Amino acid sequence: MTRMTPSEAFVETLVANEVEYVFGIVGSAFMDALDIFEPAGIKFVSVAHEQGAGHMADGYSRVTGRHGVCIGQNGPGVTNFVTSIAAAYWAHSPVVCITPETGSNTMGLGGFQETEQLPIFSKITKYQADIRRADRIAEQMSRAFDLSIAERGPVQVNIPRDQFYGEIDVEIPRPQRIERAAGGPESLQTAADLLAKAKFPVILAGGGIVMGDGSEALLELAEFLKAPVCTTYLHNDAFPANHDLWLGPLGYQGSKAAMKTIARADVVLALGTRLGPFGTLPQHDIDYWPTDAKIIQVDINHRVLGLVKKIDVAVQGDAGLAAGDILARLRNLQLECHGNADARLAEVKSQKDAWEAELDRWGQQDGSPIAPRRVLRELEKAMPENAMVTTDIGNICSVSNSYLRFNQPNSFFAAMSFGNCGYAFPTAIGCKFGAPDRPAVAYVGDGAWGISFNELLTCVREDIPVTAVVFNNGQWGAEKKNQVDFYADRYIGTNLKNPSWAGIAEAFGANGIRVDQADQIGDALRQATSSDRCTVLEIMCTEELGDPFRRDALKKPRRLLDKYKDFTVD
Numbered sequence: 001m002t003r004m005t006p007s008e009a010f011v012e013t014l015v016a017n018e019v020e021y022v023f024g025i026v027g028s029a030f031m032d033a034l035d036i037f038e039p040a041g042i043k044f045v046s047v048a049h050e051q052g053a054g055h056m057a058d059g060y061s062r063v064t065g066r067h068g069v070c071i072g073q074n075g076p077g078v079t080n081f082v083t084s085i086a087a088a089y090w091a092h093s094p095v096v097c098i099t100p101e102t103g104s105n106t107m108g109l110g111g112f113q114e115t116e117q118l119p120i121f122s123k124i125t126k127y128q129a130d131i132r133r134a135d136r137i138a139e140q141m142s143r144a145f146d147l148s149i150a151e152r153g154p155v156q157v158n159i160p161r162d163q164f165y166g167e168i169d170v171e172i173p174r175p176q177r178i179e180r181a182a183g184g185p186e187s188l189q190t191a192a193d194l195l196a197k198a199k200f201p202v203i204l205a206g207g208g209i210v211m212g213d214g215s216e217a218l219l220e221l222a223e224f225l226k227a228p229v230c231t232t233y234l235h236n237d238a239f240p241a242n243h244d245l246w247l248g249p250l251g252y253q254g255s256k257a258a259m260k261t262i263a264r265a266d267v268v269l270a271l272g273t274r275l276g277p278f279g280t281l282p283q284h285d286i287d288y289w290p291t292d293a294k295i296i297q298v299d300i301n302h303r304v305l306g307l308v309k310k311i312d313v314a315v316q317g318d319a320g321l322a323a324g325d326i327l328a329r330l331r332n333l334q335l336e337c338h339g340n341a342d343a344r345l346a347e348v349k350s351q352k353d354a355w356e357a358e359l360d361r362w363g364q365q366d367g368s369p370i371a372p373r374r375v376l377r378e379l380e381k382a383m384p385e386n387a388m389v390t391t392d393i394g395n396i397c398s399v400s401n402s403y404l405r406f407n408q409p410n411s412f413f414a415a416m417s418f419g420n421c422g423y424a425f426p427t428a429i430g431c432k433f434g435a436p437d438r439p440a441v442a443y444v445g446d447g448a449w450g451i452s453f454n455e456l457l458t459c460v461r462e463d464i465p466v467t468a469v470v471f472n473n474g475q476w477g478a479e480k481k482n483q484v485d486f487y488a489d490r491y492i493g494t495n496l497k498n499p500s501w502a503g504i505a506e507a508f509g510a511n512g513i514r515v516d517q518a519d520q521i522g523d524a525l526r527q528a529t530s531s532d533r534c535t536v537l538e539i540m541c542t543e544e545l546g547d548p549f550r551r552d553a554l555k556k557p558r559r560l561l562d563k564y565k566d567f568t569v570d
């Protein structure tokens with residue numbers, strides 16, 4: 001035991017967990033601890049809005065696999081975190097959200113910046129440490145750090161502001177890392193037996209492959225089986241796109257080649273995925289989920305096994321370790337699918353060629369402003385090999401799912417199932433902190449840019465050279481698409497009036513490039529990603545829109561009252 005102040009114990013716990021950066025906005029509630037960040041070797045990254053700090057912590061944690069940490073002032077600083085922590089929850093990001101609270105000596109009196117901070121985060125965190133005794137600060141905080149990694153998600157450390165003061169005797173716990181396993185031997189053997197008898201096995205690789213460093217194991221298994229690999233929705237970096245067995249992503253704006261191939265499967269090996277409902281909806285009018293196939297689902301979290309899709313084998317295990325284990329078992333078995341490998345692979349190739357040809361055809365439009373698919377194809381061609389790409393929620397960002405291909409894991413950081421506009425840019429900033437040698441590129445619609453461009457301030461202040469590609473189509477396009485399809489082209493709240501976003505960037509002290517010709521896009525992206533300053537690449541796009549997000553969830557409007565009768569659509 002060592003005698004120290006709770007602030008010192010707090011900072012020493014950050015040090016024990018090798019925290020390099022803490023993202024946030026300064027506040028008196030934690031200033032006593034903040035004051036010794038620098039001598040502890042921790043950089044406080046001062047941001048424009050706490051939501052941005054939460055997303056930065058998310059991006060940092062996703063690219064490094066380590067904790068992303070954010071902190072803010074009690075009350076409003078903390079409530080500003082909510083959206084970003086919900087996003088991190090659905091991205092399975094080990095984010096530690098530190099929430100100083102109003103003083104415990106006045107809590108309940110309605111003083112200043114007071115709200116109950118635990119209920120707000122209760123459904124979007126894996127664990128909430130509530131520090132009610134200063135002498136437990138290190139113990140409870142360490143528990144939160146450990147669980148964030150073990151359960152892969154955000155945790156909260158709530159500290160009444162008076163608990164930073166005083167003197168305590170404390171031992172700083174060492175981080176605890178729990179070894180993962182491939183799964184139960186019986187379920188793994190059943191999986192291997194099914195795969196051995198499969199005539200058309202298909203692998204579906206999810207985020208668990210990336211998060212668990214399972215890419216090598218997956219590659220070996222896929223090559224041994226000669227089984228094509230689809231990736232799950234928004235996990236395009238789970239298998240290298242330059243590999244013959246790669247098919248691309250399922251889900252919204254995914255790959256037709258992936259969908260048509262998985263539809264043919266008699267056995268699907270789903271590795272490291274919860275098979276989320278949104279990511280497995282029919283697309284391009286293809287209802288691809290193979291309901292007659294045997295489904296093997298592997299996930300570290302037993303709660304998601306069989307939750308959404310009917311499955312035949314449930315393996316609770318690490319996706320990469322399970323892939324390695326299954327491969328070892330398959331080496332002792334006779335494989336049916338080796339007999340027809342040439343025919344299967346020829347079919348895969350022809351599906352891939354057909355999809356590429358279709359994308360090429362769709363991306364051939366000329367003119368200014370530029371059609372979104374042309375924009376996305378040009379960006380794809382010019383994207384640096386080792387880029388980290390974040391994407392926002394919007395129509396053009398969603399269509400980009402067809403065009404974003406990666407050859408290494410930890411490269412794609414989309415706004416995941418929480419689906420908040422404003423995710424991509426601050427997340428790219430966090431990614432850049434995590435991997436400063438790799439270019440970080442955010443794809444953002446002009447509407448979502450309005451939510452998030454304040455973090456240009458952070459980039460300029462902290463000298464962070466990220467690239468924001470802003471698709472200027474003058475509309476909240478994804479929502480306008482619903483008004484086109486369902487509401488007789490009545491555009492309520494979906495038209496935007498933009499300033500020059502490149503000009504705004506310059507005014508902030510960043511680079512601004514505006515492009516309205518397709519043949520300028522590649523050079524502009526190369527210039528932006530090689531610049532040592534933050535660059536906003538504003539691309540002038542047509543109003544063309546791809547398929548909507550939620551055709552499945554909307555109905556044509558019916559009105560019963562006479563005064564609204566003209567607003568019925570048949």
Ligand SMILES: Cc1ncc(C[n+]2csc(CCOP(=O)(O)OP(=O)(O)O)c2C)c(N)n1
Nearest residue numbers: 394395396420421445446447448476477478
């Ligand atoms: C924070 C938040 N607010 C509202 C929405 C609803 N929403 C989904 S997509 C979208 C439009 C996005 O427009 P933009 O960013 O301009 O991209 P575009 O669709 O035009 O490509 C909106 C408003 C959301 N997902 N998140």
Ligand SMILES: [Mg+2]
Nearest residue numbers: 445446475477
């Ligand atoms: Mg837009």
